[in-house]
Amino acid sequence: MTWLAAKNRLATGERMECWNTNVHIGCSFCAELKETREHLFFDCLYSRQIWEALVGGLMGSVYTWEWTNILNQISLNERTDMSLFIVRHEIVGVVTEVGSKVEKFKVGDKVGVGCLVGSCGSCQSCADDLENYCPKQILTYGFPYYDGTRTYGGYSDHMVAEEHFVLRWPENLPLDSGAPLLCAGITTYSPLRYFGLDKPGVKVGVVGLGGLGHVAVKLAKAFGAEVTVFSTTAAKKQEALEGLKADHFIVSKDAEQMQV
């Protein structure tokens, strides 16, 4: 995605408008009428808050939200402030130590962690099981932990997480191939459930057969839905139909196929 953003190839409102004049081209976060790359990164006040929360502390005195300055920072050879910054979520592993009040897990258990390792536990968002909106949430990387250290993401050797944010890992699910379920999986599972597309007979369209798309196809098929994949890449047809058992495949660049 960083590459897409750097090359200005993201599907922003501004770029979508060139292909289809009927699409909504405004920013989904604020009232800005035209969503451009510069708006998203980070003229937009909403996305700028997220950017600041994520990297503000890490970048320290060189913190910036201006796109060209960010690119300059990324291309610098010396980045001492960020040299220990390891990203990643979708984390799986084995419990090596548990706190005295931990009840759900013991040493040796296989577990998974999504994007969060902590939250305040007392605000309305936490009470509603929407900890991802908690103003004191602690993400798996780049966030200050309770003891003042920083979370260092899924590539680090060890990670400390509250048991509330730890998932028990099924014995029959390989750690490596199951890991994407912790983000790509839940991101596609959640809307399928929320919009009632989790039953046999419903028709589900999946646009794009990438990291999320292929999981969406597998989940929708497991729910019994009739699945149509829309892709710009004709070469993915075999993977979609034979590998993932989608029912239909449509090349979205082919105007004739899109008529059907």
Ligand SMILES: [Zn+2]
């Ligand atoms: Zn905006």
Ligand SMILES: [Zn+2]
């Ligand atoms: Zn909270």
